[in-house]
Amino acid sequence: EAARRLCEAARDAGQDAQVELLIHNGLEWAGLDRDTKTRTPNGADVSNADAAVAPPPPDVRVQFRLLSKAMTWETRWLAHDVLGLVRIYHTDDAAADALASIPLEHIASVSAGTTLNVDDDGGNADGNSMFEFTLVDGRTALGRNTLTWQADCAATQKAWVQLLQASIASTRVLSPVAYTFNVDDFKHYGMLARVGANGVPQKSRLYAVHGRQLRYFTSLEDPTEIGCIELFTVRSVVPGAITGTVGVSLSPGLFSLVSVDAIVVLDADTETAMHAWVSALRNALVFGAALESFETLVPFIVEECCNFIEGSTQKLDEVYTVGGNQDNIDALKDMYNRNEETMNVLAKASALKYTVHDVAGLLQLFFMELPEPFLPVTLHPVLLQADSIWESDPKDARRRMATVIDTLPGPIHDTLMRMYNHCTFILEQLAAQPGANTTMTSLACVFGPLFFGADVSAGDEDPVLTAESTCLEHMFAVVQENEATAGYTP
Numbered sequence: 001e002a003a004r005r006l007c008e009a010a011r012d013a014g015q016d017a018q019v020e021l022l023i024h025n026g027l028e029w030a031g032l033d034r035d036t037k038t039r040t041p042n043g044a045d046v047s048n049a050d051a052a053v054a055p056p057p058p059d060v061r062v063q064f065r066l067l068s069k070a071m072t073w074e075t076r077w078l079a080h081d082v083l084g085l086v087r088i089y090h091t092d093d094a095a096a097d098a099l100a101s102i103p104l105e106h107i108a109s110v111s112a113g114t115t116l117n118v119d120d121d122g123g124n125a126d127g128n129s130m131f132e133f134t135l136v137d138g139r140t141a142l143g144r145n146t147l148t149w150q151a152d153c154a155a156t157q158k159a160w161v162q163l164l165q166a167s168i169a170s171t172r173v174l175s176p177v178a179y180t181f182n183v184d185d186f187k188h189y190g191m192l193a194r195v196g197a198n199g200v201p202q203k204s205r206l207y208a209v210h211g212r213q214l215r216y217f218t219s220l221e222d223p224t225e226i227g228c229i230e231l232f233t234v235r236s237v238v239p240g241a242i243t244g245t246v247g248v249s250l251s252p253g254l255f256s257l258v259s260v261d262a263i264v265v266l267d268a269d270t271e272t273a274m275h276a277w278v279s280a281l282r283n284a285l286v287f288g289a290a291l292e293s294f295e296t297l298v299p300f301i302v303e304e305c306c307n308f309i310e311g312s313t314q315k316l317d318e319v320y321t322v323g324g325n326q327d328n329i330d331a332l333k334d335m336y337n338r339n340e341e342t343m344n345v346l347a348k349a350s351a352l353k354y355t356v357h358d359v360a361g362l363l364q365l366f367f368m369e370l371p372e373p374f375l376p377v378t379l380h381p382v383l384l385q386a387d388s389i390w391e392s393d394p395k396d397a398r399r400r401m402a403t404v405i406d407t408l409p410g411p412i413h414d415t416l417m418r419m420y421n422h423c424t425f426i427l428e429q430l431a432a433q434p435g436a437n438t439t440m441t442s443l444a445c446v447f448g449p450l451f452f453g454a455d456v457s458a459g460d461e462d463p464v465l466t467a468e469s470t471c472l473e474h475m476f477a478v479v480q481e482n483e484a485t486a487g488y489t490p
Helices: 002-012 016-024 154-173 271-283 300-310 326-338 356-368 377-388 394-406 410-430 440-452 463-482
Strands: 062-067 073-080 085-089 100-103 107-112 130-135 146-150 188-194 205-210 213-217 225-230 234-239 254-259 263-267
Touching (some): 073 154, 107 154, 234 271, 254 271, 300 356, 356 440, 377 394
Antiparallel strands (some): 062 073, 062 146, 073 085, 107 130, 213 225
């Protein structure tokens, strides 16, 4: 509807080149035929000389080079949509989210060439393939007010300059509501105020969790989208303000979005609202999401990691005790957090570049970043007490553990069974290999502290970690002894 109104407004104002650009982007509606759209109000034909260069179709990513803050060229992709957003991507992978989404009304000007004394890698500084757009005061994208681009040729540059200039002109004929706010489209929404470094909240805006994005709007009454935060760039969502990020504030509603190079502090006003936001934002991702937020009893990432390792032809000995490549683990984590389809991520990735140790590290990281310990804290005393009598009263110890395992909530129970199967599979594969170092004890030493939510930085000799490792090993022994009975079929 907003796009239709844009086209009508541009037509009525006699801005026919802009109308032609909109038509080229696929805006065809009943009652608005092409002849009507491409004529001026007095009915005269329009030559459309300005539209001689075909603009790019919507939602197609075009490769450019973007001038970085360090004055070096970086490969980036640009795309636009018919509802008034310019998006910047780091890849042409259709599954990847945008690095930035810029509403057209935030762009003040677009011009061919560049005002900077910069050349391309070939030493060409004439700007024939360069262009730049400047945002309105107070707006930035990727930390800058002006973005300088280089196209692959002058024709591509001209097409994008024409497209952006015409689209911006059309948005100024009419002040459109670029998006209508439908509460059914969002997982969680409400009013939040961004908190500045001085501890003073800014004007409250309407924020909403949509897929892997936190989008913000003017208000519920005026739902014009202002911008969005790509959640896959967020490393953690934590209650309260990170120390040193804002001045003194007594608000109980503060929480922080922590990324690699920035911390955003938001105020939900009340502690109850804050916790609801933290939960909703964590659940919008994969890492940090509550176990019960997944659509399946066994989270798909657990299933995919186990399947990858079990189906690999790589050596499985010490798969969990030899560390993976941290850069690869971080890359895999980001892929899961930004993948909207949330299935078969490892299969879609260039799986051959990742080792079983990388994927094993990813699986451990998933359990480590659960918002609550995998095994509920309320059950820790019961399990550890049962484990303490394993030698003196083995029958009672097994009975107590079996009772706890049998009454675990569905997602925890089924995931525990999957991990037991996974560990058993690894040991069976290694059984015929002489000199293999992996045992159920060594696997329990890895997963015991993770499942109990322990601080693993204390070291292997910590008695608490040792007790939790031994407890998990005994829990797996109980599962093995009872797996043929009802409720224990993996």
